[in-house]
Amino acid sequence: PVNHVPNVQSKLSVFFTMIILFTYLFYCLNGFCDSLPRPVYDQQTIQQNKIILNDGAPEQLGAYNASPASLVREQLSGLTHSDAPSNNISIANNFGSKKFPQAIIIGVKKGGTRALLEFLRIHPDVRAVGAEPHFFDRFYDKGLEWYRNLMPRTLEGQITMEKTPSYFITKEAPRRVFSMSRHTKLIVVVRDPVTRAVSDYTQTLSKSPGLPSFQNLAFRNATTGLIDTSWSAVRIGIYAKHLENWLRFFPLSRFLFVSGERLVTDPAGEMGRVQDFLGLKRVVTDKHFYFNQTKGFPCLKKPEGSSRPRCLGKSKGRPHPQIPSEVLLRLRDFYRPFNLKFYQMTGHNFGWD
Numbered sequence: 479p480v481n482h483v484p485n486v487q488s489k490l491s492v493f494f495t496m497i498i499l500f501t502y503l504f505y506c507l508n509g510f511c512d513s514l515p516r517p518v519y520d521q522q523t524i525q526q527n528k529i530i531l532n533d534g535a536p537e538q539l540g541a542y543n544a545s546p547a548s549l550v551r552e553q554l555s556g557l558t559h560s561d562a563p564s565n566n567i568s569i570a571n572n573f574g575s576k577k578f579p580q581a582i583i584i585g586v587k588k589g590g591t592r593a594l595l596e597f598l599r600i601h602p603d604v605r606a607v608g609a610e611p612h613f614f615d616r617f618y619d620k621g622l623e624w625y626r627n628l629m630p631r632t633l634e635g636q637i638t639m640e641k642t643p644s645y646f647i648t649k650e651a652p653r654r655v656f657s658m659s660r661h662t663k664l665i666v667v668v669r670d671p672v673t674r675a676v677s678d679y680t681q682t683l684s685k686s687p688g689l690p691s692f693q694n695l696a697f698r699n700a701t702t703g704l705i706d707t708s709w710s711a712v713r714i715g716i717y718a719k720h721l722e723n724w725l726r727f728f729p730l731s732r733f734l735f736v737s738g739e740r741l742v743t744d745p746a747g748e749m750g751r752v753q754d755f756l757g758l759k760r761v762v763t764d765k766h767f768y769f770n771q772t773k774g775f776p777c778l779k780k781p782e783g784s785s786r787p788r789c790l791g792k793s794k795g796r797p798h799p800q801i802p803s804e805v806l807l808r809l810r811d812f813y814r815p816f817n818l819k820f821y822q823m824t825g826h827n828f829g830w831d
Protein backbone atom coordinates (compact mmCIF):
# COMPACT_ATOMS: atom_id res chain seq x y z
CA PRO A 479 0.00 0.00 0.00
CA VAL A 480 2.92 2.37 0.73
CA ASN A 481 3.92 2.03 -2.96
CA HIS A 482 0.48 3.26 -4.10
CA VAL A 483 0.68 6.70 -2.45
CA PRO A 484 2.99 8.37 -5.02
CA ASN A 485 0.94 6.73 -7.81
CA VAL A 486 -2.33 8.23 -6.49
CA GLN A 487 -0.61 11.58 -5.95
CA SER A 488 0.69 11.73 -9.51
CA LYS A 489 -2.72 10.72 -10.88
CA LEU A 490 -4.33 13.48 -8.82
CA SER A 491 -1.84 16.07 -10.00
CA VAL A 492 -2.42 15.03 -13.64
CA PHE A 493 -6.18 15.24 -13.01
CA PHE A 494 -5.93 18.76 -11.54
CA THR A 495 -3.60 19.94 -14.31
CA MET A 496 -6.12 18.70 -16.86
CA ILE A 497 -8.94 20.54 -15.05
CA ILE A 498 -6.92 23.77 -15.06
CA LEU A 499 -6.07 23.33 -18.76
CA PHE A 500 -9.68 22.63 -19.73
CA THR A 501 -10.94 25.58 -17.69
CA TYR A 502 -8.42 27.85 -19.41
CA LEU A 503 -9.37 26.46 -22.84
CA PHE A 504 -13.07 26.97 -22.13
CA TYR A 505 -12.32 30.48 -20.86
CA CYS A 506 -10.45 31.37 -24.05
CA LEU A 507 -13.03 29.85 -26.37
CA ASN A 508 -15.58 32.08 -24.74
CA GLY A 509 -13.57 35.11 -25.65
CA PHE A 510 -12.51 36.18 -22.20
CA CYS A 511 -8.80 35.92 -23.04
CA ASP A 512 -9.39 38.83 -25.38
CA SER A 513 -10.83 40.98 -22.64
CA LEU A 514 -7.46 41.51 -21.05
CA PRO A 515 -6.55 45.19 -20.74
CA ARG A 516 -6.40 46.81 -24.17
CA PRO A 517 -4.56 49.85 -25.42
CA VAL A 518 -6.20 53.12 -24.44
CA TYR A 519 -7.31 53.88 -27.99
CA ASP A 520 -9.40 50.72 -28.06
CA GLN A 521 -11.27 51.79 -24.96
CA GLN A 522 -11.83 55.23 -26.48
CA THR A 523 -13.11 53.62 -29.63
CA ILE A 524 -15.89 51.94 -27.75
CA GLN A 525 -16.97 55.24 -26.29
CA GLN A 526 -16.74 57.04 -29.61
CA ASN A 527 -18.61 54.40 -31.51
CA LYS A 528 -21.44 54.80 -29.08
CA ILE A 529 -21.57 58.43 -30.04
CA ILE A 530 -21.09 58.25 -33.78
CA LEU A 531 -23.56 55.54 -34.57
CA ASN A 532 -25.83 56.30 -37.49
CA ASP A 533 -24.03 59.34 -38.82
CA GLY A 534 -23.76 61.00 -35.47
CA ALA A 535 -27.49 61.05 -35.04
CA PRO A 536 -28.63 60.53 -31.48
CA GLU A 537 -31.80 59.10 -32.91
CA GLN A 538 -33.61 55.85 -32.39
CA LEU A 539 -31.37 53.20 -33.84
CA GLY A 540 -32.79 51.25 -36.70
CA ALA A 541 -33.18 47.53 -36.59
CA TYR A 542 -30.03 47.22 -38.65
CA ASN A 543 -27.96 49.72 -36.74
CA ALA A 544 -25.61 48.09 -34.30
CA SER A 545 -26.56 48.75 -30.70
CA PRO A 546 -23.94 50.20 -28.36
CA ALA A 547 -23.84 46.82 -26.63
CA SER A 548 -23.18 45.03 -29.88
CA LEU A 549 -20.51 47.57 -30.69
CA VAL A 550 -18.80 46.80 -27.46
CA ARG A 551 -19.07 43.10 -28.30
CA GLU A 552 -17.79 43.93 -31.73
CA GLN A 553 -14.83 45.77 -30.32
CA LEU A 554 -14.02 43.00 -27.92
CA SER A 555 -14.58 40.16 -30.30
CA GLY A 556 -13.71 41.63 -33.66
CA LEU A 557 -17.10 40.59 -35.02
CA THR A 558 -19.81 42.73 -36.51
CA HIS A 559 -22.73 40.35 -36.13
CA SER A 560 -24.73 42.87 -34.15
CA ASP A 561 -27.50 40.35 -33.61
CA ALA A 562 -25.49 37.20 -33.56
CA PRO A 563 -25.89 35.08 -30.47
CA SER A 564 -23.02 35.72 -28.11
CA ASN A 565 -21.76 32.13 -28.23
CA ASN A 566 -21.13 32.47 -31.98
CA ILE A 567 -19.26 35.64 -31.31
CA SER A 568 -16.97 34.12 -28.76
CA ILE A 569 -16.09 31.07 -30.84
CA ALA A 570 -15.12 33.09 -33.88
CA ASN A 571 -13.30 35.54 -31.66
CA ASN A 572 -9.73 34.56 -32.36
CA PHE A 573 -10.02 33.76 -36.04
CA GLY A 574 -8.82 35.98 -38.83
CA SER A 575 -7.17 39.35 -38.60
CA LYS A 576 -8.13 43.01 -38.69
CA LYS A 577 -7.37 44.61 -42.02
CA PHE A 578 -7.87 48.04 -43.50
CA PRO A 579 -11.07 48.19 -45.54
CA GLN A 580 -10.58 47.26 -49.17
CA ALA A 581 -13.84 48.99 -50.00
CA ILE A 582 -15.56 52.00 -48.42
CA ILE A 583 -19.02 53.44 -48.91
CA ILE A 584 -17.93 57.09 -48.95
CA GLY A 585 -21.30 58.73 -49.60
CA VAL A 586 -23.66 60.29 -49.91
CA LYS A 587 -25.52 61.24 -46.77
CA LYS A 588 -29.21 60.15 -47.07
CA GLY A 589 -28.42 58.34 -50.30
CA GLY A 590 -29.28 54.88 -49.00
CA THR A 591 -25.86 54.01 -47.58
CA ARG A 592 -27.24 52.09 -44.58
CA ALA A 593 -29.45 49.96 -46.77
CA LEU A 594 -26.53 49.15 -49.06
CA LEU A 595 -24.22 48.20 -46.19
CA GLU A 596 -26.84 46.01 -44.54
CA PHE A 597 -27.63 44.30 -47.84
CA LEU A 598 -23.91 43.64 -48.31
CA ARG A 599 -23.49 42.28 -44.83
CA ILE A 600 -25.55 39.23 -45.65
CA HIS A 601 -22.81 38.22 -48.08
CA PRO A 602 -20.55 35.65 -46.38
CA ASP A 603 -17.45 37.27 -47.86
CA VAL A 604 -18.18 40.72 -46.53
CA ARG A 605 -17.37 41.85 -43.00
CA ALA A 606 -18.25 45.41 -42.08
CA VAL A 607 -18.19 47.80 -39.15
CA GLY A 608 -21.73 48.46 -37.97
CA ALA A 609 -21.15 52.07 -36.92
CA GLU A 610 -19.73 54.89 -38.99
CA PRO A 611 -16.05 55.19 -38.00
CA HIS A 612 -15.64 58.80 -39.30
CA PHE A 613 -11.90 58.20 -39.42
CA PHE A 614 -11.03 60.16 -42.56
CA ASP A 615 -13.02 63.21 -41.48
CA ARG A 616 -13.22 63.47 -37.68
CA PHE A 617 -10.71 61.08 -36.14
CA TYR A 618 -7.79 61.08 -38.54
CA ASP A 619 -5.36 62.22 -35.86
CA LYS A 620 -5.98 58.96 -33.99
CA GLY A 621 -3.83 57.21 -36.57
CA LEU A 622 -4.21 54.29 -38.92
CA GLU A 623 -3.68 51.64 -36.26
CA TRP A 624 -6.64 53.01 -34.33
CA TYR A 625 -8.68 52.76 -37.50
CA ARG A 626 -7.58 49.21 -38.28
CA ASN A 627 -8.49 48.16 -34.79
CA LEU A 628 -12.09 49.21 -35.39
CA MET A 629 -12.38 46.69 -38.19
CA PRO A 630 -13.91 43.26 -37.73
CA ARG A 631 -11.64 40.26 -38.13
CA THR A 632 -11.69 38.77 -41.59
CA LEU A 633 -10.63 35.44 -42.95
CA GLU A 634 -8.75 34.87 -46.20
CA GLY A 635 -10.92 35.95 -49.13
CA GLN A 636 -13.27 38.12 -47.08
CA ILE A 637 -13.58 41.84 -47.71
CA THR A 638 -13.46 44.41 -44.92
CA MET A 639 -15.84 47.35 -45.35
CA GLU A 640 -17.11 50.44 -43.63
CA LYS A 641 -19.46 53.28 -44.48
CA THR A 642 -19.16 56.94 -43.57
CA PRO A 643 -21.20 59.10 -45.97
CA SER A 644 -19.51 62.37 -44.95
CA TYR A 645 -16.21 61.27 -46.51
CA PHE A 646 -17.57 62.21 -49.94
CA ILE A 647 -17.76 65.90 -49.05
CA THR A 648 -14.61 66.04 -46.89
CA LYS A 649 -11.83 67.88 -48.68
CA GLU A 650 -9.00 65.98 -47.01
CA ALA A 651 -10.61 62.54 -47.31
CA PRO A 652 -9.38 61.60 -50.83
CA ARG A 653 -5.72 62.23 -49.97
CA ARG A 654 -6.09 60.42 -46.66
CA VAL A 655 -7.79 57.36 -48.15
CA PHE A 656 -5.18 57.34 -50.91
CA SER A 657 -2.35 57.33 -48.39
CA MET A 658 -3.94 54.32 -46.67
CA SER A 659 -4.24 52.45 -49.98
CA ARG A 660 -4.57 53.71 -53.52
CA HIS A 661 -6.33 50.44 -54.36
CA THR A 662 -9.31 51.17 -52.10
CA LYS A 663 -12.61 50.64 -53.89
CA LEU A 664 -14.98 53.54 -53.42
CA ILE A 665 -18.74 53.22 -53.49
CA VAL A 666 -20.99 56.27 -53.73
CA VAL A 667 -24.75 55.89 -53.35
CA VAL A 668 -26.31 58.86 -55.08
CA ARG A 669 -29.89 60.02 -55.03
CA ASP A 670 -31.77 62.87 -56.71
CA PRO A 671 -30.15 65.86 -54.95
CA VAL A 672 -33.52 67.56 -54.44
CA THR A 673 -35.06 64.56 -52.64
CA ARG A 674 -31.78 64.07 -50.83
CA ALA A 675 -31.88 67.68 -49.56
CA VAL A 676 -35.45 67.19 -48.32
CA SER A 677 -34.45 63.92 -46.66
CA ASP A 678 -31.50 65.65 -44.99
CA TYR A 679 -33.78 68.47 -43.80
CA THR A 680 -36.32 65.92 -42.50
CA GLN A 681 -33.61 64.26 -40.40
CA THR A 682 -32.51 67.59 -38.88
CA LEU A 683 -36.13 68.58 -38.29
CA SER A 684 -36.77 65.34 -36.42
CA LYS A 685 -34.06 66.37 -33.96
CA SER A 686 -34.80 70.10 -33.86
CA PRO A 687 -38.56 70.62 -34.27
CA GLY A 688 -38.11 74.43 -34.11
CA LEU A 689 -36.04 74.48 -37.31
CA PRO A 690 -36.94 77.19 -39.87
CA SER A 691 -38.83 76.02 -42.94
CA PHE A 692 -37.03 74.27 -45.81
CA GLN A 693 -37.47 77.28 -48.11
CA ASN A 694 -36.15 79.65 -45.45
CA LEU A 695 -32.95 77.66 -45.31
CA ALA A 696 -32.66 76.86 -49.02
CA PHE A 697 -32.84 80.44 -50.32
CA ARG A 698 -30.33 83.16 -49.65
CA ASN A 699 -32.82 85.56 -51.17
CA ALA A 700 -36.40 84.37 -51.54
CA THR A 701 -37.34 87.14 -54.01
CA THR A 702 -34.52 86.48 -56.45
CA GLY A 703 -34.61 82.75 -55.78
CA LEU A 704 -30.89 82.71 -55.03
CA ILE A 705 -30.00 79.33 -53.53
CA ASP A 706 -27.93 79.21 -50.36
CA THR A 707 -25.09 76.86 -51.26
CA SER A 708 -23.59 77.25 -47.81
CA TRP A 709 -26.47 75.20 -46.38
CA SER A 710 -25.10 71.67 -46.13
CA ALA A 711 -28.40 70.10 -47.25
CA VAL A 712 -27.92 71.94 -50.56
CA ARG A 713 -24.13 71.72 -50.83
CA ILE A 714 -23.93 67.93 -50.42
CA GLY A 715 -26.04 67.48 -53.57
CA ILE A 716 -23.52 69.21 -55.85
CA TYR A 717 -22.05 65.80 -56.58
CA ALA A 718 -19.87 66.89 -59.54
CA LYS A 719 -17.95 69.31 -57.34
CA HIS A 720 -17.20 66.73 -54.65
CA LEU A 721 -16.31 64.07 -57.18
CA GLU A 722 -13.75 66.38 -58.80
CA ASN A 723 -11.93 66.43 -55.52
CA TRP A 724 -11.79 62.61 -55.41
CA LEU A 725 -10.74 62.26 -59.03
CA ARG A 726 -7.55 64.13 -58.23
CA PHE A 727 -6.44 61.02 -56.36
CA PHE A 728 -8.39 58.06 -57.72
CA PRO A 729 -9.20 57.03 -61.30
CA LEU A 730 -12.85 56.61 -62.23
CA SER A 731 -12.39 52.83 -62.41
CA ARG A 732 -11.96 52.77 -58.63
CA PHE A 733 -15.53 54.09 -58.14
CA LEU A 734 -18.93 52.52 -58.25
CA PHE A 735 -21.94 54.81 -58.33
CA VAL A 736 -25.02 53.15 -56.94
CA SER A 737 -28.41 54.63 -57.70
CA GLY A 738 -30.24 55.32 -54.44
CA GLU A 739 -33.53 55.18 -56.36
CA ARG A 740 -32.78 51.77 -57.88
CA LEU A 741 -31.66 50.46 -54.52
CA VAL A 742 -35.32 50.89 -53.55
CA THR A 743 -37.03 49.82 -56.78
CA ASP A 744 -34.62 47.02 -57.75
CA PRO A 745 -32.37 46.15 -54.80
CA ALA A 746 -31.25 42.83 -56.27
CA GLY A 747 -30.25 44.42 -59.58
CA GLU A 748 -28.22 47.11 -57.86
CA MET A 749 -26.67 44.55 -55.52
CA GLY A 750 -25.60 42.54 -58.56
CA ARG A 751 -23.57 45.52 -59.80
CA VAL A 752 -22.07 46.07 -56.35
CA GLN A 753 -21.02 42.43 -55.95
CA ASP A 754 -19.43 42.43 -59.42
CA PHE A 755 -17.53 45.60 -58.61
CA LEU A 756 -16.23 44.07 -55.38
CA GLY A 757 -15.23 40.89 -57.18
CA LEU A 758 -17.69 38.86 -55.11
CA LYS A 759 -19.84 35.95 -56.15
CA ARG A 760 -23.43 37.08 -56.74
CA VAL A 761 -24.78 35.63 -53.52
CA VAL A 762 -27.22 38.42 -52.64
CA THR A 763 -30.09 38.09 -55.10
CA ASP A 764 -33.80 38.82 -55.39
CA LYS A 765 -34.61 35.87 -53.13
CA HIS A 766 -33.14 37.84 -50.21
CA PHE A 767 -35.62 40.71 -50.51
CA TYR A 768 -39.31 41.30 -50.10
CA PHE A 769 -41.17 44.55 -50.45
CA ASN A 770 -42.73 45.64 -47.19
CA GLN A 771 -45.91 47.57 -48.03
CA THR A 772 -46.18 49.21 -44.61
CA LYS A 773 -42.61 50.43 -44.68
CA GLY A 774 -42.74 51.21 -48.40
CA PHE A 775 -39.24 49.83 -48.88
CA PRO A 776 -37.51 46.57 -49.67
CA CYS A 777 -36.57 44.64 -46.57
CA LEU A 778 -34.40 41.60 -45.95
CA LYS A 779 -35.97 38.19 -45.49
CA LYS A 780 -33.00 37.09 -43.39
CA PRO A 781 -30.67 39.84 -42.26
CA GLU A 782 -27.21 38.99 -41.03
CA GLY A 783 -27.29 37.21 -37.70
CA SER A 784 -31.06 36.76 -37.68
CA SER A 785 -33.56 34.37 -39.15
CA ARG A 786 -36.50 36.78 -39.05
CA PRO A 787 -37.36 39.26 -41.82
CA ARG A 788 -36.44 42.82 -40.99
CA CYS A 789 -36.63 46.33 -42.37
CA LEU A 790 -34.36 49.27 -41.60
CA GLY A 791 -35.34 51.25 -38.51
CA LYS A 792 -37.61 54.24 -38.07
CA SER A 793 -34.91 56.75 -38.99
CA LYS A 794 -34.83 55.32 -42.53
CA GLY A 795 -37.78 56.00 -44.75
CA ARG A 796 -39.29 58.83 -42.69
CA PRO A 797 -42.21 60.65 -44.31
CA HIS A 798 -40.96 63.95 -45.77
CA PRO A 799 -42.74 67.25 -45.06
CA GLN A 800 -44.64 68.87 -47.90
CA ILE A 801 -42.42 71.46 -49.64
CA PRO A 802 -44.05 74.01 -52.01
CA SER A 803 -43.65 72.82 -55.59
CA GLU A 804 -42.15 76.12 -56.79
CA VAL A 805 -39.39 75.73 -54.21
CA LEU A 806 -38.62 72.24 -55.43
CA LEU A 807 -38.70 73.42 -59.06
CA ARG A 808 -36.26 76.21 -58.33
CA LEU A 809 -33.94 73.77 -56.60
CA ARG A 810 -34.26 71.37 -59.53
CA ASP A 811 -33.17 74.17 -61.89
CA PHE A 812 -30.26 74.92 -59.65
CA TYR A 813 -29.01 71.33 -59.67
CA ARG A 814 -29.56 70.63 -63.39
CA PRO A 815 -26.14 71.79 -64.69
CA PHE A 816 -24.34 70.05 -61.83
CA ASN A 817 -26.30 66.85 -62.47
CA LEU A 818 -25.45 66.92 -66.18
CA LYS A 819 -21.79 67.42 -65.34
CA PHE A 820 -22.01 64.51 -62.92
CA TYR A 821 -23.61 62.24 -65.58
CA GLN A 822 -20.80 63.23 -67.93
CA MET A 823 -18.07 62.57 -65.38
CA THR A 824 -19.44 59.16 -64.37
CA GLY A 825 -20.76 58.10 -67.78
CA HIS A 826 -24.08 57.29 -66.15
CA ASN A 827 -27.38 59.11 -66.51
CA PHE A 828 -29.23 58.82 -63.22
CA GLY A 829 -32.38 60.30 -64.68
CA TRP A 830 -33.01 63.02 -62.15
CA ASP A 831 -33.76 65.66 -64.79
Ligand SMILES: Nc1ncnc2c1ncn2[C@@H]1O[C@H](COP(=O)(O)OS(=O)(=O)O)[C@@H](OP(=O)(O)O)[C@H]1O
Nearest residue numbers: 587588589590591592593677775776790794795796
Ligand atom coordinates in the same frame (compact mmCIF):
# COMPACT_ATOMS: atom_id res chain seq x y z
N1 LIG B 1 -34.52 49.38 -47.95
C1 LIG B 1 -34.58 50.61 -47.45
N2 LIG B 1 -35.21 50.86 -46.30
C2 LIG B 1 -35.26 52.12 -45.79
N3 LIG B 1 -34.69 53.19 -46.38
C3 LIG B 1 -34.05 52.98 -47.53
C4 LIG B 1 -33.98 51.70 -48.12
N4 LIG B 1 -33.30 51.81 -49.28
C5 LIG B 1 -32.97 53.09 -49.41
N5 LIG B 1 -33.42 53.80 -48.36
C6 LIG B 1 -33.25 55.24 -48.21
O1 LIG B 1 -32.14 55.47 -47.39
C7 LIG B 1 -32.28 56.80 -46.93
C8 LIG B 1 -31.32 57.04 -45.80
O2 LIG B 1 -30.05 57.07 -46.37
P1 LIG B 1 -28.74 56.74 -45.57
O3 LIG B 1 -28.84 55.39 -44.95
O4 LIG B 1 -27.59 56.96 -46.48
O5 LIG B 1 -28.79 57.85 -44.44
S1 LIG B 1 -27.60 58.32 -43.50
O6 LIG B 1 -26.79 59.26 -44.27
O7 LIG B 1 -26.86 57.15 -43.07
O8 LIG B 1 -28.29 59.01 -42.38
C9 LIG B 1 -33.73 56.91 -46.58
O9 LIG B 1 -34.11 58.25 -46.73
P2 LIG B 1 -35.51 58.81 -46.19
O10 LIG B 1 -36.59 58.10 -46.97
O11 LIG B 1 -35.49 60.25 -46.49
O12 LIG B 1 -35.56 58.50 -44.74
C10 LIG B 1 -34.42 55.98 -47.57
O13 LIG B 1 -35.12 56.64 -48.58
